[in-house]
Amino acid sequence: MKNLVRLALILVMMSYQSFVAQEKTRLIVEFERIKNTSGTLHVGVFEKENFLKKPTLAKSIEVKGSTHTVEFENLDFGVYAISVFQDLNANQSMDMQSNGIPLEPWTMSGHPNPFAAPFWEDVKFTFDQKKKRIKLKI
Template sequence: MKNLVRLALMLVMFSHQSLVAQEKTTLIVEFENIQNTSGTLYIGVFEKEDFLKRPISGKRIDVKNTTHSIQFKDLDYGVYAVSVFQDLNGNGTLDRNSNGMPSEPWAMSGAANPFAPPYWEDVKFTFDEKNKIIKLKI
């Protein structure tokens, strides 16, 4: 009888963990004080393994105002980083000057050093709530 009770408890625990792991969230990225109201914002949500190589989700929006908001729905709980750049000339890439510094506006979650390449540890955030808002200034 004890074994049946233990088995039942284990099944309940595993099914609860499975349901919690499947719960989805919404990440809301808000952009404030956009200086140039033209071009396109390219926004990527990254995991550590493919940081700045391949986003797990990406979107783009045309810039029409000094503020914008975009939602990434159905993300799993986890650790992520958000990267955005404003493509002013329509070539679909973040342009750089001769010394490799970005020549178009960009931003990242966390505390990226604007004068150095971004490091995962500086820009990551824990996504552990149903709806999370990240505010970025371009």
């Protein structure tokens, strides 16, 4: 009888772990009132160690209207920043003037200074729930 109870308990624990492991997290990035309805939005999710170098996750979507949504699934809980630019000339990079001022529309999470290079502390956010929605304007 003890073995039967142990076996049942083990099966319950294993099925619970499977259920918990299958739950997905979702980070939803919404764009409203996009002024220029052409080009491609390049959306990157960054961690502090790779900030503005190589995104942890990235997606690109063609702009076809004034509102768009990008979803990232299975993101681990942690601290991240989102950086977005709108590639208007399809060259896959953010065009800038010689002094570093962007020539194409861009936005970030948090509160970056639009007249200076972004700082991690200004743009980071905590992803600590299964579903988080962030609204950005570009």
